[in-house]
Amino acid sequence: MVGMDTQVLIVGAGPTGLTLALDLARRGVPFRIVDASPAPFAGSRGKGLQPRSMEVFHDLGVIDEVLDSGRFHLKLRACRGREVLREWDVHEDRHPAVDRPYASTMIIPQFRVEQILREALPQPVEHGTPLTAFTQDDTGVTATVGGRTVRAAYLVGCDGGKSFVRKELGVPFRGETHEDMRMLIGDVRVSGLDRDHWYQWGGRPDQWLALCPLPGTDLFQFQSTGDGEPSLELYRRIVRERTGLDDVVLHDATWMSLYRTNIRMADRFRAGRVFLAGDAAHVHSPAGAQGMNTGIQDAYNLGWKLGMETLLDTYEAERKPVAEWLLGMTTAIMRSGKLFENRGDETLQLSLSYRTEEGPGLRAGDRMPDGVTDQGRIFDLLRGPDFVTLDLGDDPVLVRPDGYVAAIGRSAIDAYFGAAPVTQLHHRRVAARAAA
Numbered sequence: 181m182v183g184m185d186t187q188v189l190i191v192g193a194g195p196t197g198l199t200l201a202l203d204l205a206r207r208g209v210p211f212r213i214v215d216a217s218p219a220p221f222a223g224s225r226g227k228g229l230q231p232r233s234m235e236v237f238h239d240l241g242v243i244d245e246v247l248d249s250g251r252f253h254l255k256l257r258a259c260r261g262r263e264v265l266r267e268w269d270v271h272e273d274r275h276p277a278v279d280r281p282y283a284s285t286m287i288i289p290q291f292r293v294e295q296i297l298r299e300a301l302p303q304p305v306e307h308g309t310p311l312t313a314f315t316q317d318d319t320g321v322t323a324t325v326g327g328r329t330v331r332a333a334y335l336v337g338c339d340g341g342k343s344f345v346r347k348e349l350g351v352p353f354r355g356e357t358h359e360d361m362r363m364l365i366g367d368v369r370v371s372g373l374d375r376d377h378w379y380q381w382g383g384r385p386d387q388w389l390a391l392c393p394l395p396g397t398d399l400f401q402f403q404s405t406g407d408g409e410p411s412l413e414l415y416r417r418i419v420r421e422r423t424g425l426d427d428v429v430l431h432d433a434t435w436m437s438l439y440r441t442n443i444r445m446a447d448r449f450r451a452g453r454v455f456l457a458g459d460a461a462h463v464h465s466p467a468g469a470q471g472m473n474t475g476i477q478d479a480y481n482l483g484w485k486l487g488m489e490t491l492l493d494t495y496e497a498e499r500k501p502v503a504e505w506l507l508g509m510t511t512a513i514m515r516s517g518k519l520f521e522n523r524g525d526e527t528l529q530l531s532l533s534y535r536t537e538e539g540p541g542l543r544a545g546d547r548m549p550d551g552v553t554d555q556g557r558i559f560d561l562l563r564g565p566d567f568v569t570l571d572l573g574d575d576p577v578l579v580r581p582d583g584y585v586a587a588i589g590r591s592a593i594d595a596y597f598g599a600a601p602v603t604q605l606h607h608r609r610v611a612a613r614a615a616a
Contacts, residue, residue, distance in 0.1 A: 186212045188486055189323055189332035191345055193305040194221065195290065196458030196475035197338035198297035202240050203483030205302050207565045212332075213301075214325050216310035216339075220298065223435035224289035224367050224394055224401045226472035232529035232547070233473045234282035235583060236480045239563050245296045250288030251395040257377040261424045267377070279549035280530060281559070287378075289367075289394045289401070290472055311344055316453050334486055336455045338475070341442060343460035349451045355444030355463075355507075364410055364418070366402045366436035367394065372428035381422045389422040399434065410436035445503055449496040457482060462503040470506050473529055477502075484581035487565065490601040498534045534584055544587055548579045553612035567607040569593060572614065581606070 188204055190197045193215035201213045229250060237243045258266040271284035298305060309326035314335060316322070321335040337345025346353060368391075373379060375393035382388035382405075390403040404418050416430045445462045449455060458475025478499050485491045509527075535545035542549075551558040553572065562568050562579055567586065570577045578586040578593045587596040597607075 183331060184320060184333055185331045186210045187333050188212075189321065189325070189330060189335045190214070190338060191311045191335065192338035192340060192343075192458070192460070193217075193294070193298075193307070194338060194340065194458065194475070195226070195293055195297070195472050196460075196479050197336070198294055198301070198305075199236070199240070199476045200336060200338065200457065200479035200483050201305075202242075202297055202300055203480060203565075204487060206240070207483070207487035209487050212306065212325075212330065214306040214309040214311065216308070218308040220291070220294060220305070220307070222291055222367075223437065224291060224399070225365075225437075226290040226293075227287055227392070227394065227401055228472075229286045229288050229293065230470070230473040230527070230529045231280060231282040231284065232532065233476045234286065235547075235550075235559065236476055238282075238559055239583060240300070241563070242296050242300050245299075246286075246288065246293070249292045249296065249396045250286040252284055252286055254287050254378050254393070255376070256380060258380045259423075260381070260383070274528075278551055281550050283528075285528070287392070287395055289397065289399075292396060293472070311339070314345075314348060314454070321453050333489075334453050334455065336457055336482065336486075337460045338457050338479070339460055341444070341459045341463045343456065345454065346446055346456055346460050349448075349454060349456075351451060351456070352447045353444045354447060355442065358441040358443070361441040362405070362407050363439040363441075364402070364404045364406050364408070364415065364436070365439050366410060366415060366433045367397075367399045368402045368415060368433045369398060369431040370400050370419075370428065371431065372425065373400070387422055389418060391419075402430075402433070402436075407438070410438055412436075443507055445500075445507060449500055450492070455482060455495065457499075461499075462507060464507045470509075470527070470529070474503060474506055477529070477532075480582050484565065487581075488602065488606060502532055542577070542585060542588065544585050544592070546585050548577065548583050548585050552615040554615055555610060555612040558612075561610050561612065564608075565606070567602065569607065569609045571609065571611040 187209050188211040190201055190211055190213040193213055197213055201211055204211045237246050253269050255267055255269050257264055274284040276283045312324045314321055314323035320331055320333050323330045337343050339345055370391060378392040380390045386405055388405045391400045393400050402415055408414055412433050419430045442463045446456050449461050457478040481499055482495050485495055533546045535543055555561060565581055568579045575589045577588050580586045587593045
């Protein structure tokens, strides 16, 4: 770090930037995380946390706080006035198992996820500190941050769909904006409803309204089709008209926004020493609750590679196909109109893989499943910033720091370390037997 102010400059303190910061912190990698906003984001925006993201948070040591703050199996309730037309659980048949301890989507407001990550960081986020310019050369990036010059080895743009970093790089953000698909959203206080159901009204798409209780708060997330400048009076009128109920009363709102459906992806996720992650690299329909989660996993893929300063080219090679596939999947859900029907396992993000070969059973590139051994849970044995070889039997399994299988079998593991510029200093071996 000669001549450097920090190793990694993270721009944007949403779930993506905070996950990357926490991963770098446990590796002892110097970083700064800055955000142009004067204070943390106060809205729910994303509220669905997928099982794969919970596995990430297990590894990062914050899963207990996350589980205490969210809720599984919140039932949806479709109504006409007070009449219940239908009640169902999208994840009715999904329950924890040995290999997948987090089996279904959790409802948790984005602001709470961010708070948990911020509180786990060893240093504060620098709010009110915008990035206004940067250049790069062969050895680092020179950035103007909050009016001061900062020199870093790498810069990561986690600064959202309107990313300054992406625009400054000149990276195209290809796709489309659906101006005819708009949604009014917000966090509101409502009386007259219990907090055990995600309520929906509206027999036609243009009359749709949903009120979802946000766990751990006294708020509901307001969602409705419609247009116009968000205001408390507009939201109150929509609630009155679409519920037809005088005793369901919207009292106030802590956050309001008009959402336009964007489906876009950056041409590149890396340009030299500058990387794009989360919404700065890809945005898509909210159908399927994938956005916050995909950004979390972008950060998880990139963190260990920045920590070792190796395999950095594989970030784009691995994450861009995942983002492209997710854009297609969420767009298909949106066009089907079945936003709240039972979903396939792919929406849980447990089946996403970096495989380079096909075949049955566990393969290199797959997510390493959890399990029970005489040394404890596999996820607990993997926890930490290192590669781990699990000697579980005849074929040891080498697991990457992000929980995906690097190689299976002694010869394949030796070949992996021989071919990849990964030092053995980042590797540990665990001998364990499957529990009886």
